[in-house]
Amino acid sequence: MKVIGIISSLRKDGNTQILVESVLEGSKQAGAEIEVYRLNDLKFTWTMLQLKLNCF
Numbered sequence: 001m002k003v004i005g006i007i008s009s010l011r012k013d014g015n016t017q018i019l020v021e022s023v024l025e026g027s028k029q030a031g032a033e034i035e036v037y038r039l040n041d042l043k044f045t046w047t048m049l050q051l052k053l054n055c056f
Contacts, residue, residue, distance in 0.1 A: 010040060
């Protein structure tokens, strides 16, 4: 089984991250493969949003 944690909080090492990582650690101990995504660390492009809003 694979478990994915998604953290979208603006605060690094905040309560959200602590809770998500705690749950993922329990899943890992139960034999799951885990992955963590921090949305603030990812680079997004706004091209699709701009096309939908007609903002060029």
